[in-house]
Amino acid sequence: MKSNPESLGVFEYNAGQEMLLRVKHDAELVQSILELVTRKGIEAATFTAIGALKRARLGYYDQKNHKYKEIAIESPHELVSCTGNISLSDGKPFVHAHVVLADERGNTRAGHLLEGTVFAAEVHLRRLEGPRLERKLDAVTGLWLWDT
């Protein structure tokens, strides 16, 4: 399900600070964004995306038990919202994204994006130049949060 870097459709704007990415059909969305930032040497960024997914796995974080529950979306949905950021985890770029999906009646399912198989997707990514931002395990929430 890996997309092929050579065929990533990347368009650079505003002196390389921003990119539009046409994600390949059948590629996995999180992996495609990770490949883009790895290839471009980007360690901090924010992004949005719209399009359509063939299927997806979403996550809901159980705030009491500190575990993700998985939500399987096995049918085609519009990708109506995707908001995310890039920071570092174990020194490597890490993708954190949340999505809203919609079915043929406009009904929605949403959550943390674990995996999404792309039918078509348009990503806007904005590079952030500045301090290294590392995720560290946070004892209170059990999540890997930005190290303050």
Add this chain to the structure above:
Amino acid sequence: MKSNPESLGVFEYNAGQEMLLRVKHDAELVQSILELVTRKGIEAATFTAIGALKRARLGYYDQKNHKYKEIAIESPHELVSCTGNISLSDGKPFVHAHVVLADERGNTRAGHLLEGTVFAAEVHLRRLEGPRLERKLDAVTGLWLWDT
């Protein structure tokens, strides 16, 4: 349902690279964004919006039959998310936007935005300067996607 260009409430920021737009009451949202970019000579951009719509028509793309199904939203809803971009189709600026709407109980409907009648809406648009980005018909999906 066309908004009047003279009364578009546009505020420019960061040396004209970004704009905030107060969309006119009763204007159509897609058309209002199209008028803004046409007037400013913008060929590539990304945008978000929040506000409230009186009614809307959403689309769901049938990934098998390659046709849009229309979803009619006939009652007032909050515009809780709108993510979109501007690129070229047939050489002219084209608006691609997805939205999430919410009713009085907080329940949602979402999809590709075909048309929305504005009660009140605040758009943030960011100009992208760089390569021309043209949509071309993609045989695999039946969609007009960025030409890579």
Add this chain to the structure above:
Amino acid sequence: MKSNPESLGVFEYNAGQEMLLRVKHDAELVQSILELVTRKGIEAATFTAIGALKRARLGYYDQKNHKYKEIAIESPHELVSCTGNISLSDGKPFVHAHVVLADERGNTRAGHLLEGTVFAAEVHLRRLEGPRLERKLDAVTGLWLWDT
């Protein structure tokens, strides 16, 4: 429920034009964003956020009666989308934000964000430099809209 300014986890990028904010556990989201912009002297901005909330109060604006209805969300939800802007109201920074929340099955509730108690949240804020943007009461909608 106020967050403590000293412990706000703010990271500045692109020469201070953009910020990433790790909102404190148990802080209130709207107030945390307001504290950030007040401390940084920001009068116009746009922002997004993702994360998780312990509880929230959402609003739906009744377009006929010109009143907000409140929607109480008493259980933990993913914060799957948050889109907002900063402008001035009575000369002071004002936060306008809309959110989509998701429960453990991926079902959503959404609306105008009145208040949200943060489990964990990551905010991306982008400063807009340019004209002062003041909200004024709009007679047609009953809302405080950007004064054109």
